[in-house]
Amino acid sequence: MVAPLRIGLAGVGTVGAAVMRLIESQRALLKARTGRGIEVVAVCARKARKKRDVDISRVRFLADPLALATDRGIDVFVELMGGEGDPARAAVAAALAAGRPVVTANKALIARHGTALAATAETNGVALNFEAAVGGAIPIVKTLREGMAGSSYARVYGILNGTCNYILTRMQEEGLSFADCLKDAQRLGYAEANPAFDVDGHDTAQKLAILASIAFGTRVNPDAVYVEGISSIAPQDLDAAAQLGYRIKLLGVAVRTAKGIEQRVHPTMVPRESAIAQVMGVTNAVTIDAEGIERITLVGPGAGGAATAAAVVADIGDIARGLRVAPFGRPTAKLAASRKAPMQRHEGGYYIRLAAVDRPGTFAAIARHLAAQGISLESIVQHRAGERAHGGEDPRSPAAPAPVILITYATTEDAVRRALQAIQRQGVVAGRPQLIRIERD
């Protein structure tokens, strides 16, 4: 008879309460599956007494996370307080240093201090599991870390932020503006009062940095991620994308290129038929391209108490079974430095939306500057009232001013930026050009 695995839980908010309920309600199942009983024996929270979805009166209460982390009465420390700094960081580090395995859902902590914490885990021969930090209930960390151990990853990309995908879905389906959809998302609780962390892409960047580290064996570093949010996306971009056979998603993309590992977060045009394009609302999805395996896509709930708790409990289950895998899939000493790949050197197709000034020669000037940078066009769409030119080269009779949409063949970001600067300098376009990168299947 193996003694039950004793859990110390720091943080009893929505996720913490869901974890406690799941462990309680699945007691028999967990024991059957992991061979060992699992019990929450102590918790730590800011307030001992507070209205909660779960009864914590039957477990020990500690006010100090650090004391819980090093408590001799627990076997596993589960960190659900959040925040990249202390007390989460200090508590996790202390637990690992004391030889206690750690499970955390804290993406900021892992993105910022993951490599150092992994090294501590390694030194002390204990697990550091963080499935819930990326993609909620989607087992993406396990899949990258264990499920494809013999595969060289070429690219990992996905929808990692439900708020952004919810907003883009509403914009696409209802033709609403970004601002209106954001307001709705806030009202429905899908977006924070301060939405910048989500809509500016930083949440996605932290999650991507974690996935990139596992996939490519680099030290996790969110500062190596190029980040662009979705606030500049207009309904007309979504319309144009649809007409051209694409959808616009905020993607996190980590890809091996000849110049190193590129990590980037930005609004992205994806082919409408791709699995990732089908993902609507708050759902998350990750696609893995590996050598010899064209594509594996995992789709599921990326947030929410129950989904996050499921991932946390699965991580606890692995510890109950005695599984221990290097946190980032290989020893920290073997992780390479993670450098920010310069976006000027990014290669791919581009969507460009210009407000062309209505006078003869405008289009010729645009075409000339693109050609000067060696940029070839796959499609040209020019809308006028009730009319649409598609694939034409140079409409000789410009009517009312209207946006011009261009889809380029693969080129470099540098070339596109230079061409657009030249076009803007010539005064043939009004306002700032819109630029959206295209990610092919």
Next chain:
Amino acid sequence: MVAPLRIGLAGVGTVGAAVMRLIESQRALLKARTGRGIEVVAVCARKARKKRDVDISRVRFLADPLALATDRGIDVFVELMGGEGDPARAAVAAALAAGRPVVTANKALIARHGTALAATAETNGVALNFEAAVGGAIPIVKTLREGMAGSSYARVYGILNGTCNYILTRMQEEGLSFADCLKDAQRLGYAEANPAFDVDGHDTAQKLAILASIAFGTRVNPDAVYVEGISSIAPQDLDAAAQLGYRIKLLGVAVRTAKGIEQRVHPTMVPRESAIAQVMGVTNAVTIDAEGIERITLVGPGAGGAATAAAVVADIGDIARGLRVAPFGRPTAKLAASRKAPMQRHEGGYYIRLAAVDRPGTFAAIARHLAAQGISLESIVQHRAGERAHGGEDPRSPAAPAPVILITYATTEDAVRRALQAIQRQGVVAGRPQLIRIERD
């Protein structure tokens, strides 16, 4: 320095050769990820000398799989011979009994003898891994077995046979008949010369039985699966499905019902917007519904040398890391018997296509017999030349004979069968009614 893990490989066909190449080409990566070198040291095949995609001259060759399975020079036995009986079965059993972990891609073996082999593995404290047996490179076994350890599964369903999905995709996209698509699939190597095992649903049933066992803790039993293939599907069914917002897929579905675990394989109408409906061609996909987690879907290549080899090598990697999980996710003694749920008691919506005889009162008779069984209709579609009645109740002026398509609300299979028998007895329909079950998200 840990000694390398020595692999004995039985079967050097497409998959076996791909496994050897992958282990060779990913030598450094595998060592970094698993902490241990992995080497194929001995192989067994029907012929020692044969044109192969891989050089086997540098490893020991044994003619007898049983001798390889128990060879003292190997640490892991990898079975890629196929076939549910001997020599595969005897060799796997012998390896396990000799305390050697086993990796196999053999779905028939695991579906037929999985529980007995798992018991042998358990007794001898070794791993029996079979990720490659279901869904090719999709890590579905790992996800069900480890990735959601605390989750109660409600339903697991998926597209598990690429041949069938390829045929249905071509039929849908090009309006071709089943027979024509099958011929094409055979020409392109997507279907066997004898396609019955695939198109009649038996391949899907074996895979489903394995997933059901892990998800629901039952002893694996393909005979407990209700099986129907795709040969009766006509282009007009695919057209009607599209008009009604569905697609038709051959699904394997395992679901917990009040009456027990239902395991069934049949052509299925799935909502067009569902993740599973988007899966085209030879691609496989599995959706998991768990308590608290609405839905996780995994999509990827279900077959092919490279994809299957990736799963085999990941399984070997787990053994190199020292991971060992009960083959079906819990001890064999805890697995419940797997009984065939009677399909008469299946509850769900139905698509019914009838060739209604062209005379007054036909529709009234059909409606009456459905009503007598308590069946409510969600949609009625009746095609005439250039015209379509949708949602009407009883078109009073029947024109040229034409199919009538009915979509029922949830009812029981028993009720539907009784109603159709009564309708047929009354002579108001010609030929055999087409019946396709609907699977809701």
